[in-house]
C-alpha cells in the first residue's frame with residue numbers, strides 16, 4: 001500500500017473546504033496529530049479495502065439521507081457512506097452546530113462484500129455450486145440500497161447518474177450540494193483568519209482559494225447529473241424491475257434551481273478583494289469566466305440533450321421536456337433581460353459562453369464524443385447494418401431545431417429590451433452585440 005506525496009496537504013485543503021466551517025479545529029494549517037491521523041486513517045482503510053479486492057463502490061455513498069448525515073450518533077456509528085471504498089472525502093452535509101465528527105467507518109456494504117467474496121459455503125465443493133447461495137444473498141438484500149454496487153461516473157459526457165457521481169454523498173445529492181455550498185462559502189469568508197499567521201506568505205491562501213473553486217465545480221457536476229439523468233440498480237434476470245430508471249422530473253427541476261443559484265449567478269463568495277489582491281493584481285474575471293463557461297457547457301451538453309430527448313420520447317408530459325429545460329436555462333442565464341436589470345461583467349461573459357455553446361451545437365458539435373452504453377454486441381450482422389450502439393448524430397436529432405428555437409426566442413427578448421430602452425451603457429452594447437452574434441449563428 002502506497003501513499004502519494006502531498007497527501008497530508010491535500011487532506012488539509014479538503015478538510016477546510018468541506019468541513020472546516022462545521023469543525024473549527026480542522027479549519028487550520030496546523031492540524032493536531034490526532035486530527036491528521038484520523039484523516040489519514042480513512043485513506044488507509046480505503047486502500048486496505050482495495051487490497052482485499054473491493055473496487056470503488058460509488059453507489060454506496062448515496063444511501064444515507066441528509067438528516068442522518070447531520071446526526072452525530074448516526075455518523076459515529078455508520079460514517080457518512082455505506083462503504084469506505086467509494087470516492088468521497090469528508091461529510092460536507094453536516095453543518096455548524098450539528099456536532100457531527102468527520103469520522104469514517106467501515107460500511108455495511110464493505111462487510112457484505114467481504115462476506116460475499118470470502119465466506120465458506122458449507123457443502124459447496126466448486127465455485128459453480130456456490131452461485132445459488134451467492135445470488136440468494138444479493139436478492140434478499142435487493143430493497144436495501146446500502147447493499148448495492150455502482151461504479152463512479154466522471155467526465156463531461158458521462159454524468160448521467162446523480163447517485164454515482166464521484167465525490168458526492170447522501171440519498172439527496174442536490175440538498176447535500178446545498179449544504180456543501182454553505183460550508184464552502186463559510187470557509188471562503190473566514191479563510192484568512194483560519195489559515196494565516198503573522199509572517200506567512202500567501203502560498204496557503206492561494207492553494208485553499210483554488211481548492212474552494214475545485215470543490216464548487218464538484219457540486220455543479222453533482223447537480224447537473226440529475227438533469228436528463230437516470231439511476232442505476234444492477235440486477236440479474238429473476239429480480240423485478242428495470243436496471244435504469246429516469247430521474248423524476250421534479251428532481252431534475254430541483255437540480256436546475258441549484259444550478260441557477262450557485263453556478264450561473266455571479267459567485268460573490270469568490271470575489272473577495274481582501275483575499276484576491278493579496279494573490280494577484282488581475283485574473284479573477286477570467287478565472288470565474290472559465291468556471292462558468294464550463295458550467296454552461298456542462299448544462300447544454302449534447303449528450304445531456306440527447307438523454308432528455310430520449311426521456312421525452314417515452315415519458316411525454318411526465319418527462320422534463322428538453323424544450324422546457326432549455327426555456328428554463330435561457331430564463332436563468334438571461335434573467336436580467338426580463339427583469340430590466342443591468343448585467344455585470346461576470347454575467348455578460350457567462351451569457352456569451354451560452355451564445356458560443358449554442359453556436360457550437362448548431363454548427364460544430366459532432367457525434368463521436370458520445371455513444372449509448374455498450375450492450376455487448378455479439379450478433380452476427382451485416383457490415384451495412386447500423387451499429388447496435390449508434391453514435392449520437394447531432395444533425396439528425398432534435399438538438400439543432402431546439403437550439404435554433406432558443407436563439408430565436410432570445411433574440412426577440414433582447415430586441416424587446418433594447419426597444420424599451422436600456423440605461424446602463426455596458427448592458428446596452430452587450431445586448432446589441434449578442435443580437436449580432438445570434439444573427440451570425442442562425443442568420444438575420
Ligand SMILES: [Zn+2]
Pocket residue numbers: 046050056085
Ligand atoms: Zn481507491
